[in-house]
Amino acid sequence: MTRELIGMIFILLGIMFDFFGVLGLVRLPDVYNRLQAATKCVTFGSAGILFGVFIIQGFNNFGFKVILGIVFIFLTSPVSAHAISRAAHRSKIPLAKESVVDQYQEDNELKD
Amino acid sequence: MKIQQRSRIYVFIFSFLVWIALTSITDIQEVIAGLLVAVLVSIVAGKFLITSEKSGHIFKRILSLIHYLFKFLWEMAKANLHVAFIVIHPSLPIKPGIVKIKTNLTKDSAITVLTNSITLTPGTLTVDVNLETKEIYVHWIDVLSTDVDKNTKTIGGKFETLLTEVFE
Numbered sequence: 001m002t003r004e005l006i007g008m009i010f011i012l013l014g015i016m017f018d019f020f021g022v023l024g025l026v027r028l029p030d031v032y033n034r035l036q037a038a039t040k041c042v043t044f045g046s047a048g049i050l051f052g053v054f055i056i057q058g059f060n061n062f063g064f065k066v067i068l069g070i071v072f073i074f075l076t077s078p079v080s081a082h083a084i085s086r087a088a089h090r091s092k093i094p095l096a097k098e099s100v101v102d103q104y105q106e107d108n109e110l111k112d
Numbered sequence: 113m114k115i116q117q118r119s120r121i122y123v124f125i126f127s128f129l130v131w132i133a134l135t136s137i138t139d140i141q142e143v144i145a146g147l148l149v150a151v152l153v154s155i156v157a158g159k160f161l162i163t164s165e166k167s168g169h170i171f172k173r174i175l176s177l178i179h180y181l182f183k184f185l186w187e188m189a190k191a192n193l194h195v196a197f198i199v200i201h202p203s204l205p206i207k208p209g210i211v212k213i214k215t216n217l218t219k220d221s222a223i224t225v226l227t228n229s230i231t232l233t234p235g236t237l238t239v240d241v242n243l244e245t246k247e248i249y250v251h252w253i254d255v256l257s258t259d260v261d262k263n264t265k266t267i268g269g270k271f272e273t274l275l276t277e278v279f280e
Binding site (some may be wrong): 033039081 | 134192196206255
């Protein structure tokens, strides 16, 4: 009974962070900031939901599959975010006008 | 050659344990299938797990790995709340920019874990790594300063000392 309650609390937290991630995806200005919201809040949210399922299920083969899902989300999500942001910068997509500094651009211009 | 063999044996044991955990074993056939799959995996991809001899003691490294995981989860939870606050704030108080930080780690695996940790920590996102000069370019949602050393301390510093203990 308490185990299910704790699991439900984790699932609720996960849904909340997923909601913040989607809100950030809509509200933030450019591709880099949106990637921040998309990868971070959604990662934490999805991991929270999966962890809640794991607590409800316990240590059987179903729960272990859920843990494997968390591990793979944590391994793949930053790699894809890195690839998208690097490709966006290489194809000269500008940063939002609020941006204060771009040291990557400065160093690349020195190289050319 | 010796390191490769040891690496293959470790991969075999690890993948067989994962198989046992994934299937609730009821029959001898499942054990045999798992053994075959584990042998196949360790032949194809076995040599990538361990590539060099480590100097540090294994238990000490595992302890610092666990310490690192907890520290990382704590930092992630803190920064997640910060980004959630930014997103629901009506005036959207962001100050984005790409800053440069330095790293002292030498191994590819250590740098990969460091950059992945930076990306998973909300508010910072790794854009590119320059392996020759050991510089990491980080997109930061709330830029506090443009000084390289100061940024190294705030973004990478909290993970770097522990990662040095784990990987080198």
